[in-house]
Amino acid sequence: MGKSILIIDDDLYIVNLLDNFFKKEGYSTHTLSKGKPALQLLQKKEFDVVLCDIRLPDIDGTELLQQIRHINPDIVVIMMTAYAEIKVAVESIKAGAFDYITKPIHPDNISNIVKNALKRKTGQRDDIEYDFIAGNSARMQEVIGQSKLVAPTDMAVLIQGETGSGKEYIARLIHNHSQRKSKKFVAIDCGAIPKELAASELFGHVKGAFTGAVSNKKGYFEQAKDGTIFMDEIGNLSYETQVKLLRAIQQKVITRVGDTQPIEIDVRIISATNSNLTEQAREGSFREDLYHRINEFILEIPPLRERDEDIMLFAHHFLKQACKELNKEVDRFDPAVESAFYAYHWYGNLREMRNVIKRSVLIAKDKVITTDCLPKEIKPKSESSPISYDNPLSELSLRVAAQQAERSIIENALKKARYNKSEAARILKIDRKTLYNKIKELGMEM
Numbered sequence: 001m002g003k004s005i006l007i008i009d010d011d012l013y014i015v016n017l018l019d020n021f022f023k024k025e026g027y028s029t030h031t032l033s034k035g036k037p038a039l040q041l042l043q044k045k046e047f048d049v050v051l052c053d054i055r056l057p058d059i060d061g062t063e064l065l066q067q068i069r070h071i072n073p074d075i076v077v078i079m080m081t082a083y084a085e086i087k088v089a090v091e092s093i094k095a096g097a098f099d100y101i102t103k104p105i106h107p108d109n110i111s112n113i114v115k116n117a118l119k120r121k122t123g124q125r126d127d128i129e130y131d132f133i134a135g136n137s138a139r140m141q142e143v144i145g146q147s148k149l150v151a152p153t154d155m156a157v158l159i160q161g162e163t164g165s166g167k168e169y170i171a172r173l174i175h176n177h178s179q180r181k182s183k184k185f186v187a188i189d190c191g192a193i194p195k196e197l198a199a200s201e202l203f204g205h206v207k208g209a210f211t212g213a214v215s216n217k218k219g220y221f222e223q224a225k226d227g228t229i230f231m232d233e234i235g236n237l238s239y240e241t242q243v244k245l246l247r248a249i250q251q252k253v254i255t256r257v258g259d260t261q262p263i264e265i266d267v268r269i270i271s272a273t274n275s276n277l278t279e280q281a282r283e284g285s286f287r288e289d290l291y292h293r294i295n296e297f298i299l300e301i302p303p304l305r306e307r308d309e310d311i312m313l314f315a316h317h318f319l320k321q322a323c324k325e326l327n328k329e330v331d332r333f334d335p336a337v338e339s340a341f342y343a344y345h346w347y348g349n350l351r352e353m354r355n356v357i358k359r360s361v362l363i364a365k366d367k368v369i370t371t372d373c374l375p376k377e378i379k380p381k382s383e384s385s386p387i388s389y390d391n392p393l394s395e396l397s398l399r400v401a402a403q404q405a406e407r408s409i410i411e412n413a414l415k416k417a418r419y420n421k422s423e424a425a426r427i428l429k430i431d432r433k434t435l436y437n438k439i440k441e442l443g444m445e446m
Contacts, residue, residue: 002026009053021107035059096192135310151177159272161301164351167272183227191236198241209258322361
């Protein structure tokens with residue numbers, strides 16, 4: 001039997017479209033319109049891939065993702081989202097989703113993402129994904145130079161940068177220029193490891209250590225023997241796991257869960273974060289002694305929006321990739337598209353740009369990507385005329401001012417809640433439905 005896919009969406013058209021498409025592709029599929037029944041099903045049945053809409057009628061998609069990861073940390077979850085919710089989709093990547101895809105759904109596009117996800121799950125590498133270019137901007141060239149400088153040493157490196165900015169690529173660059181390059185590079189998404197399984201995942205376990213431990217298992221540290229271990233989003237580790245990690249780094253020994261026999265380790269540690277670990281250390285949520293152990297050398301990756309020289313370089317790079325994957329012949333961007341790319345914020349950095357261009361290539365009707373191929377959030381805003389505030393007697397001035405204040409308060413609450421709408425609603429002391437209505441009413445791009 002083929003690989004199994006669980007499709008969760010309350011849009012019947014999308015559900016039927018994906019169900020029919022993946023069945024023809026040889027997959028076994030199951031469809032549901034709500035999140036809570038999906039959680040019940042996942043307790044009883046295993047699936048290889050879950051395709052999940054970010055907005056569901058009974059549970060927030062990001063919250064559902066976290067609960068799915070708790071039930072089965074190995075399952076591949078791909079989020080589906082309207083483009084206006086791109087920041088939420090980026091947050092879902094931080095929470096452990098493999099990738100996201102924007103609506104309208106194009107089955108061929110999502111099929112490629114599913115195939116790549118299954119390759120990653122079985123340990124296979126996607127050559128296209130790791131074909132990385134650094135960029136020509138002075139700031140990025142400085143990062144590359146510093147990476148090559150620190151690579152031959154055994155110093156612990158901390159890479160700081162936004163989601164999708166290329167932190168894992170820099171970690172691989174360091175490994176590939178190090179004396180450990182012939183050994184393994186093991187990448188860990190710390191944000192995707194459930195708290196109760198963290199020690200087992202990092203340090204391994206012996207048979208019978210806990211319910212479900214049916215055999216001995218090597219943890220990531222043993223797997224990376226004599227090589228490099230990359231701990232992405234290290235700030236998401238629980239305090240208890242931080243204590244065990246600190247001990248492993250200091251003593252260079254680990255102990256499998258359920259065992260008393262120490263195992264010596266020799267690995268180079270590279271960590272990454274998109275949060276402020278210094279602030280977390282001051283607040284007490286991240287151990288200060290661990291922070292100083294992992295940041296012997298800090299690299300700061302600038303976001304894409306601060307690297308104008310690199311924007312079209314990356315755009316053409318992703319264009320070639322997308323044409324190869326989708327077997328299409330699109331060779332250039334319309335000048336209006338280039339202008340739109342320079343003006344856009346790029347919340348998800350390189351990952352978002354890759355997805356935007358892949359989608360645009362898929363729907364392009366000829367060899368040029370025009371603004372018609374872009375999601376509406378990236379299209380030039382020339383058709384929308386801003387409201388003038390110059391006239392203090394304007395009828396709209398008081399209402400507009402109130403809306404601006406409301407918008408600012410909601411944006412601050414969403415940032416504080418890391419774009420989790422349920423948490424933002426709690427901060428604002430309103431119910432989630434009211435928050436959704438306000439976001440829609442104010443035309444906010446969430």
